[in-house]
Amino acid sequence: MKTETIILKGHIIDSLIFAKVLDTILQVGGTFDISEIDIGKTREDPSIVKISIQAESSALLEKILQAVQPHGAVVEEISDCTTLKAPQDGVLPDSFYATSHLATQVRLKGQWVDVEAIEMDLAIHVQFDPPQATAIPMARVKRGDYIVTGRNGIHVFPLERPKGRDVFSFMEAQVSSERPNKHIIADIAKRMRMIRDNRLKALSQGADAANSELGTKVLLVGGPAIVHSGGRDALSWLIDEGYIHVLFCGNARPTHDMEASLFGTSLGFGLSAGDIAPHGHEHHLRTINKIRGLGSIKQAVESGVIKEGIMASCVRQNVDMVLAGSIRDDGPLPDVITDSVKAQDAMRAALPDVGLALMVATTLHAIATGNCLPAKVPSVCVDINPAVPTKLSDRGSFQAVGLVMDSSSFLKELARELNWSG
Amino acid sequence: MKTETIILKGHIIDSLIFAKVLDTILQVGGTFDISEIDIGKTREDPSIVKISIQAESSALLEKILQAVQPHGAVVEEISDCTTLKAPQDGVLPDSFYATSHLATQVRLKGQWVDVEAIEMDLAIHVQFDPPQATAIPMARVKRGDYIVTGRNGIHVFPLERPKGRDVFSFMEAQVSSERPNKHIIADIAKRMRMIRDNRLKALSQGADAANSELGTKVLLVGGPAIVHSGGRDALSWLIDEGYIHVLFCGNARPTHDMEASLFGTSLGFGLSAGDIAPHGHEHHLRTINKIRGLGSIKQAVESGVIKEGIMASCVRQNVDMVLAGSIRDDGPLPDVITDSVKAQDAMRAALPDVGLALMVATTLHAIATGNCLPAKVPSVCVDINPAVPTKLSDRGSFQAVGLVMDSSSFLKELARELNWSG
Amino acid sequence: MKTETIILKGHIIDSLIFAKVLDTILQVGGTFDISEIDIGKTREDPSIVKISIQAESSALLEKILQAVQPHGAVVEEISDCTTLKAPQDGVLPDSFYATSHLATQVRLKGQWVDVEAIEMDLAIHVQFDPPQATAIPMARVKRGDYIVTGRNGIHVFPLERPKGRDVFSFMEAQVSSERPNKHIIADIAKRMRMIRDNRLKALSQGADAANSELGTKVLLVGGPAIVHSGGRDALSWLIDEGYIHVLFCGNARPTHDMEASLFGTSLGFGLSAGDIAPHGHEHHLRTINKIRGLGSIKQAVESGVIKEGIMASCVRQNVDMVLAGSIRDDGPLPDVITDSVKAQDAMRAALPDVGLALMVATTLHAIATGNCLPAKVPSVCVDINPAVPTKLSDRGSFQAVGLVMDSSSFLKELARELNWSG
């Protein structure tokens, strides 16, 4: 029988962490004794528990330790993290530690150091003098980089239930088309107002004056259905009013939007008359060709070719846009980053200070964004298909709130909550 | 080689009827010659075609004739319809003719007679003196009733494409969550206004003054999601404004609605605060019990126990309500018809003069209603799940327009189109 | 500040009960002190915790007590349960206690008594001499019956995590089309084998010889898609081999099955050739009419009219069948119970000794069955639409395992696991 003692600290009772750890030990096949327990008597008091884990083999014990680590379990005997050099450019040492999107520290020379730019499924690159740790994508690692391996000297901080009582305080996505959405949207709107205020404070009084926990940017990740289902006006208004600061999308959504501006259609569907215009996909292609000729979306807006809509609002409001290509794209638009690794880098570069992520009517981009977002960023995934939020949650973004409704209804209700009169 | 000549008349070209008949003959395994053809040169002119069908066996020829009949094909040699007596109460003769929901005539004593109360999947009960024909459900047939058998002397009138260019003129459901819904909703609203005007004319000047083709009633068939998704206020407003005249539902929707009135929750979800009230299903049960104690919904509204909401509006506006029971019901409410055959009869009794059917967020009731509705009644099926309109269409209600969106967004947009300020 | 002390006992740690209670207190708005805690050091040892709850008002305290009761919380000061007489037939006292589907005891004359026939959303009817308690549907209560009210003297026993490591040990439905289903099906098959063995033991050696915890019956609740998607042969085989003992369905599934036997089609789709037979719905209606003429399904099978298929297997194997009507039914078949309250009674009567419930391709019947099943019965909900298992879980049947696949693939894989060679 192999044993190891772990320690759990913090709000481990009301955040369900204590229960999950015990549950996990049993699930994976071990047993436990509670060797010490000191439970905080009120919500504010932290608790501390020591748990002695038993397992039939070292391999099983290792498996259990691996499984409880994301819940914040730390082995009692603390040592520095171990590292190995990357053997080639773009290749990690075999035993590299794979990150979660929870806040993480590593122990270097006896000192706990925050891992910068944390994101799920990356490796941790460390430097020793001064001690420094950064999450790094596999494709970006260089031969000889020191990469954290194994599990020692790594501390993961699970999300604690926030004190607020809004929709983001539930911490686990619950997806159902039968839950009322009005108050979820009200909570989103409230947070958008707070972030806008915080941003204005940061701009006028400097970044230090702002609440860094809250963030100063709202990210919208949006699919083409926003335009054809009729959510274009509401979204343009949200951008014009300063509620959106970063936009991720593919090639289709901006094309649909500019097709609406140039031709009054979206994928050939007339937006100002219900019947199908007989142009089918043609306007889509002509729009892309027109913008390619002009060189960029910015140029198209500034030259007056594109007069209104989502892209026009984005250009005017200086929204930070990342257009990522995919193999189904026509054209694509000149602004599209066709290389997926470069597009990921561009998305990552836009994420700092994002305090709310809205992922609307897009599966691919929602999952891609979920992959890059730290768990602490409140996230909402809106889709008419309940499988999309479920998929996002299955991919690890458990913290995203799922909302099952059509994108245009969502954007309109959201804008109305913020006093849109459309 | 067996042959039979059929005749097609009317707007058979632009309504695609001619093409479908030829297609059907080939699909089932026959061949054809066009023996005569006279195509109307403009949209207004009717066409006439004689088609000689060949098949390898009498059985196959019969199969082909059966298949082309719903498209309006009539065999050249016309005879009276054949009939047999029903052998028992509730049992039809083996070879009974099963109706479609298209307008139908039968030939009795050399005379074409309209089949009254046409509806899909029923039998035709005839009387000879005077000649009369009525569609009759299997369970309602009496021993000795004369029932139409075989296929002779029966003329089905396929839908012709209406002249209007609104959403109802497409005649075949196309379901996709990616089509814009704004104009579909505008077309529905327009028709609701027209029906309300027509109804007012009928009420003030007598039924004959009204347009009987247009109808004087709007039917709403609604599921419980209307309440929990937040569409209650919009629907109450539509009823109060006189836009809804018949309501079909089950036990759950009215209970949710009255739970909201009594407790401010719907299935335990607080409607005025986003979090889950800890009452779960209790309020639902207490609501049913309360109404059972009072004897009826009408009594609950008139006694002031239920002050507002969908049911209160229905009682005040004298909306004709049919509540049909199902095996998943709690209680049920005292107004619920628990016997499904009696509930179908009650639904049928409420259908005459319905000029628009809105089926919102309910699969069971939508299909049940589709089964009873003549094809000529414009119908809309709204659901967040695209499988529901598809299923309705698979069940024969091909004319229903499908709309993929959440019910509360639909009702709010519809009410706003009709000048709701909510 | 109002306070009350509650006690939790049992495997409250690894079954997450302790965590959920603390969580619930905070969610509803109270605070707590842990006044005593004694945690079992191993999985086998029970734990005991006393929690002092504080709330700002009596109303809030009551709300908290109500919310923690389903987790097994008992107030320290124990008294008998309170009762009131039912004011009318079919009407409960206003303050009646609404049951959950968890095992429950009430305290009568100082003695804890099991509530018989427990099921969610019912009332508890008690008799005092001798002390006896039974769950009772609202519609079945008689004026003057003693009905439990309030929350005192009621003890709910939450599910504890079973020791087995099969799919049923997870205790909370997780629905995703992306999880592997092979091993879930293997676990189901294993349990079906165990129940069949247990049943044979009960039949040969008497009920006492059997494992009453395991049960002696498998319930299949099935929708019409079983037949048209092609699962008929596999299901018939399962019945013939003695793996299914109770069958719940509506009017459509048995009709489709017997249509296949009589005409080789299901809703007009040829089952032995992929194209659409031109009969549409006709065969469906002729099948119903034929069975109505014969008087019952049993008669149709025994007279040789129906030779093979699901219903034939059921009749031959003496499967206990409940056919419940609904408003979308044609006919219906003579065996269908058209009154929904009577149909519920018939379903309840068939449930004792059910040790596994398989709900396949049906929303309505799955929810109706979930409403009547005690939480301890392992349940599986199979549907191609992930919204169906989610809905079942939303309706309270949290213990049901969800499986997203088409019904025919499920039944074939299940039968193959049990050595079907089809």
Place this chain on the structure above:
Amino acid sequence: MKTETIILKGHIIDSLIFAKVLDTILQVGGTFDISEIDIGKTREDPSIVKISIQAESSALLEKILQAVQPHGAVVEEISDCTTLKAPQDGVLPDSFYATSHLATQVRLKGQWVDVEAIEMDLAIHVQFDPPQATAIPMARVKRGDYIVTGRNGIHVFPLERPKGRDVFSFMEAQVSSERPNKHIIADIAKRMRMIRDNRLKALSQGADAANSELGTKVLLVGGPAIVHSGGRDALSWLIDEGYIHVLFCGNARPTHDMEASLFGTSLGFGLSAGDIAPHGHEHHLRTINKIRGLGSIKQAVESGVIKEGIMASCVRQNVDMVLAGSIRDDGPLPDVITDSVKAQDAMRAALPDVGLALMVATTLHAIATGNCLPAKVPSVCVDINPAVPTKLSDRGSFQAVGLVMDSSSFLKELARELNWSG
């Protein structure tokens, strides 16, 4: 009133082309006279019709002509196609003609020339001496290329209903989870056998000996669900038996497959035991890293690191693989083409001689493939979500047969039809 006369020729009656053209004229807002009509009396005889179209303005007439062109309508007065030079690299002339995926000819110097490499949503690049026409993606056009503009001198050949009576002869996707799938799968298997035989003939006797209409390659486009839902063995078998010749996928599916080979898990789900391995996403990342270290999938298989599974079978059977990157990818694998425009080129290069396309459990890759496939290639889209085949059809691939089932059930049933014993 503006008028133009068009001519329709061929099997325009039973392929519904005649009906659709008349319908389209009316829908867009014109009227017509049938100036000449000569209908073939049997299925084999072609028909010819001249239709005089009237419209209120030149713009409307142009719109109508544009709308009827894809149905094969040719204006009576025939002229050469018009062309303009591309103004920049990657930019087309404003009025470029956008292709459909139907067979197309252009008229150059009085001669009708086939457009090579036809595919939807491209432009047509022509050369005059000798006359030659090729479909060209926007991004690949060079400054000065002659590009077809307008609509003159272009002839589109609509699909005619094939003589065969298999599932591919319906020509329009019908998606429903309620249709039987057994015979659709049998038809697919039959075609796979025919293509394999044809391929063997081409290999042994030379390309000219084979049936070029039938094709010599089967394309599988597959998503990651194939592996986690349990379809890996069946697909590997299909490849080993020579039924699959081209494979399109992303980064995830091959990684899942090789993760199964290296670790026995897929995204951390144990494939040989139902419970969740506690490794989560780690194995996924370690697999990618391992293959990156080895340099390629081919190298991983040939060095014996990857011993079995889909990728191993592909390498051994020399299947032509295109792995296209996307922004949600981890790693990615070294074989992944991360640039989307280059990935499209690679897909195009693999398409000649494909005679059947199976798109299984992938939305993105299915649509991308649909974009590149000529309409004449029989296609099947399998997904558990009915929205995926609908979306494919909405994007223009109307000819794809939709099948709503989980991917593993599909692959197993397909393999069993081809005598797999797994």
